[in-house]
Amino acid sequence: MKKKFIVVAIVGCAVATSGCTATHLVYAQNSVLGVDVGVGKEGTGKMTLGFDRDTFTIVPLAEEVVDKEGGKRAKDAMSLASTSYVKVDGLNEIIFNHFVATGKSAERVAASRRAIEDAEALVEPTTTTTSTTTTTEAGALSRAVR
């Protein structure tokens, strides 16, 4: 009887949370060693036994847009341009670098190859630990996100 109750509770949580829409733009990295059971808005519901590691991004839907053909309202993903550098070593060490541009800034970054390269260089760890000047955007990227 207790087992049935636990199963019902887990399924109930999954149903309750699966219909939710994301309220945040999320960049996540999770590592688990052992037993893990979970459901939620950030990530998929799953059960883990042993070791598991996942790195993912959740892009929420933007506001409703009008479909030109049918005039129907539909939701589209938000404009997003990002570069990430995530390095994981076991359960102790992690490098978690991200550059994220959204909206008009994302459109401008995506339109410039040089800006994308600058963004990639920005999150590379070799360029991030030396001086304060490394965290300011280089020319093309700076112009794109202005």
Added chain:
Amino acid sequence: MWYQSMNPIACIPLRVLLLVLTTVCGGCAVNRHGFVQVRTANVPGGESIRLRSFGLHLVTWEADAGFTLGWSDRTYVFRGETLPLEPSVGRGKSMERTALDGGGASDLVVILDRRVGLAIDTNARRVGMTIGVRRSASLRLPANFEGTTLLLYDSNHPEEMRIRIKEAP
């Protein structure tokens, strides 16, 4: 050993007792009060608070609610100069108030945590349970955010963490 001759079922209360004793010896904490080490710091572009505890740690903030029985190390990073710089107690209260706003708190942008033992999450992000070791890192921006964000974090050099958020005008 003496306990090897005992009935396994009879050992359960003993195990529960050991678990409770571990908790009591380790200590209990609720949010940032109790047996928990709290460190607040300015990071370029934001403010951070780090909570480290051993024993039972109950967190009631909506964005990260749950409890851990074991060891936990959590770091929250808030953008901008949202918290008063002095005194340190005041900063903590401001942080708590901001965090209480929960999943909708736009100032809370980074959550880093590492937990060992039994961890149960009942927050806006996740409902679940972990027995073992769990480490997670997340960068979270509101869905309606427009602008750029830069996060640089290395667990080997946490003091060099940087976050810079520039909202589009």
